[in-house]
Amino acid sequence: MRFQGLGKTYVSSAGEVQALQGINLDIEPGEIFGIIGRSGAGKSSLLRSINRLERPSEGRVLVDGEDIAGLGEAELIRLRRRIGMIFQHFNLLAAKTVRENVALPLRIAGVPQDEARARVAEVLRLVGLEGKEDTYPSRLSGGQKQRVGIARALVMRPEILLCDEATSALDPETTLSILRLLRDINRRLGLTIVLITHEMSVIREICHRVVVLEHGRIAETGPVWQVFAQPQHAATQALLAPLTRALPEDLSARLRDRAEPGDWQVIELPFTGEAAPDLAVLAQGVRLVQAQVDPIDGHAVGRLVLLAPPELDPASLSPNARRLGHVATND
Incomplete structure (x- = not known):
């Protein structure tokens, strides 16, 4: 996955807002890549450009070497089936059971019922929700709801998984369990995971590499251990400050x-x-x-x-x- 000179400008009655400027970045297959920055830094715009939920104002987004800006409707549907996405607030359908929520993408894609049933059972085992198939979302904890969201994102067997603040609504213990699950999924399936967060503790726990955004531009990027050990930019240092213990x-x-x-x-x-x-x-x-x-x-x-x-x-x-x-x- 590659971003070349990516820019995104939003236009409204209040004027123009430049959310992204000159983003040049590569994300390697099979890695867990973190995008971090303060509110308004451009994290969501960058993430959502990968599955073209946001269309770039300038520059290119390449997935497997293909510029996705030129995809037609049918090609875009095929792209999005290769890219799963999980969300901060789960986005589950309250009137449907766990099984029905997870099976929804398969039903939309026209997958035969027997195959769909087997795939749903497979991903529910993977995320640790066996025995919850007939439960409704209102009876689930926050962590269980997010596991349903992960299962739904995986049921189409994607190559890329996008995580949009996937742990922000969870308590610290549940956050850790979800991050460990994502790391396990990455290892088992070889899936490329791209996540956005405003918490450096999430980056530290799971990511291989990270990009720090500031005012829509790249402030710093590199392997997580290097960025944590020797942060170069003031934005990175500010994000790391809550994790650094003061002198007694x-x-x-x-x-x-x-x-x-x-x-x-x-x-x-x-x-x-x-x-x-x-x-x-x-x-x-x-x-x-x-x-x-x-x-x-x-x-x-x-x-x-x-x-x-x-x-x-x-x-x-x-x-x-x-x-x-x-x-x-x-x-």
Whole structure:
């Protein structure tokens, strides 16, 4: 999937709004790709351009090398059958059972009943809803409703799955279970998953690569572990801020820029996902104050905050280590 110079402008009585500008981006087959940004950044416009729910104002969207802007009605129907979509608010039909909701795309496509019945049973097993076939949406939890939505999106056996804020309406525990389900589906089916979110914790949990949008433009893109370890753009840093633990209050209150006799250094030792720092120094009088290290796609990313004696050179710990300040110690 490729975006080439993609732009999208909305026109209304109030004037023009440029939602996307100059988007150049590749999404690889079989990866989980995240699109993140603050409200109004252009996330939904970008996602919905993949199945042409939004028509570009300029540039191209290529799916399997084909510019989808030129597709006729019949070709567009075929494209959309290859692209499943799940939504924030589930979009289930209240008067239909789980089985009937999942089977709806098959019925519209004219799939024979026996085949449709087998496909519905297959995807309900995949999403963990066996035994719920005859249940109505009103009797389901939020997580179960989203599993129905995922099953419905998968029943046409798509190659691409689009997730439009699919976990925003769920509590944290249910969000984690849905993300694990999507990751399992990606591994089992080799499906390309593209999701939009405003939460970096969702990106960290599931995605291989991410693009950060700001005012309709690409602010930053790359492997998730790299973007988390060394965010380059202010928009990325702002989105990551809620996940970064502040220094303990007692330590922060004692922190000074200039050293006085007997002061210890406060040193930040980052884990950038590449070579890990040598932690043998912790056995040499250096104290651990705070640790925040997350495994992201096979890479350790985060930081340690250490108290170190005044004679220690931070560069001896890691080239990326930096002194945050000094504090007095009674030891």
